[in-house]
Amino acid sequence: MYVTLKTLLLKIAQDWKQFNDKDELKIMHKYTEYGRQSITLYSGYMITTVIVFLSFPMASPVLDLIMPLKNGTRPKNLPYYAEYGIDLEEYYYPLMAQSLVGGVGTIVVLVSFDLEFILIVQHVIGLFSLVNFRLKKVEKMSEEIENGKVIFVKGDYLAYLYTISAIDLHKKVVEYIEIIEDSYNLAWLIIMSLNMFSLIKIKLNDPNDLFRYLFGMFSISIHFYYIFLPGQKIINSSEEVFHSCYACKWYNLSEKTKNLIKIMLLRSLKPCYLTGGKMFTMSMDTYCSMMKTGLSVFTVLNS
Template identity: 25%
Template sequence: MLVHVLREYNVNKIFLSHLGLWPFQSKLVRNFLPIFCLVLEISYFPFEILILYDHQDDAQMVFEGFYQLVISTAFLVRLWNEIWNRDKFQCLYEAMNDHWNIFTNDLEVRILKEYSTISRKFTIFYSITMYLLSSMFIVIPLSSVFLDIVMPLNESRPRILAIDVEFRVDVNEYFMPLFCYTTAIIVVGMSIMVAADTMHFTCTTHACSLFSIIGKQIENIALERDVEICGGSASKELKLSDEQAIYQKYIICLKKYQLALKFVNILNSTHQTVAVFFLLLIGATLSLIGVRIVYVLNQMEEMIRFTFIIMGALLQLMIMCYSGQKLMDESQNIFYRAYAAKWYIYSPRLKSLLITTFYRSYTPCCLTAGKLVPLSMTTYAAVIRAGMSYFTAFLSIKE
């Protein structure tokens, strides 16, 4: 039983369980719910293709169809990644629970608690923000329904769905079932993003806490070594027993460092493929939505709705890149903390351990997209820049 995970990351577990993505659920739930969500999202693709086919001469509707196609693909890619890497995610969650049993002294528990609190607060904030944005996106088109109740006319106002799609039926006549269907598509897709993104951030934050612990311990061992030397004889030689004790502490610290590196490798393997698609899809979303907004500059409601989509896409990209940047910074801090010690007066045995630490920590750990592009704030800026470039290119096509 994952006692520590269920205590510290219970909010993440709830989000994943509602989609059948929690690997410790019953087999029936783990198989049925993800397949249901997958089929539901795939069922929307034919209608998106229809809107492209039926309105191929209308540039505005073409951009409408393409951005919906991109967002639906993002939902499917995220869900499929969770299903495909289920065993790896199970290993990650079990490793997180084991770390709470391995890192047990006061300093280690305090740092683990600090980072788990950060991840919990982020999960709550991010989920509220994303669901609020999606709720506004769904509710704003219902203004005509509200106006019919508050200020009725001789005839009903035209009904508008949250997303423009070609069902080839009378929307006014079948408004309620179509509205429920499109709402389900949006809510399930947003739930997939919230569950996957928050758990990814939580795992990355946990990895940061491990590197923070290791860096602090290396710093404490170095300070202890310096105090022993300063209080020793003029020859600055430690007693054999003191030297052996410090050496053993450093060995234990390096073993924990290996656990952290193994955890990051598994975490990276679960996201490096989907990250490539995600960077491309978010860049495409920004450019396509930008062009779509140009078409509705005189329609305030539509502008607000599409602004919500851009805000959500930018927030998702920010989380993915910022968490990767934070991981890089925390892992490289180990090098700086070890180098700050008076390593040049250490015994040969301690020097050999420090050299190993220098060599490994000099190159920071990072999460990558396709083993090529590191997820960092530099990548964040590059994706936005590329999205704006394609936006101007699409805008010229529109004109």
């Protein structure tokens, strides 16, 4: 996985060096900015959530300092069940500090993993947009031939070059998606399975933990959303290539150019997609199904 991801990241860096068209750079910057906004929102929410989840049990010792009870102290609890083999009351604060540092450190690693995936997919979606942009140039040239604004030989030659560049870029995008699929599909299967298990195992028996665990449940759903949404975007973007090919007014062009567009049309008939362990498609349909199933099982177990 490390080798393939490193290769992909090097190729992405090389892509930015090869873009020399002002309009294409503008498109790529737009999608990169979308990715930056997404990861800022996602990482901020997830880190805030884990801090709230882990620090909520600190309410008891804080209240003991502010409003101590007359006949004792409030029970002290850790953020999650754990057996350390030592006295919890005596070593509460060191254990609590370990829980906070370990929990925040773990979520930072997991969120970093997610952010890399989101940014890579956002780059791929930007490349899909460039493919559509180049096919729009073919359409524009075809319209100029149709309206007599340019002679057929010159217009068809330029349309041929635009088509070649669109095909080359589309092949590169498909290759990138295959690398992403090989690198992440097993990881997503494991992560989704653990998240579904966590969602199902949440118990709401203790009213004091109600808010904390509901907050955690919502975070799991947000995590699912931000992982399945890029997969859905890849499906939508790959389908848009088919529509762009179909709408580029290929009937005004030479047989040589038509044949190239036909090849691209046939390839784009099958949308690109990512999977979780080759078992389910990363799409919003799968997201809705998994959330519906998880919440149904959760409701039954807590009823």
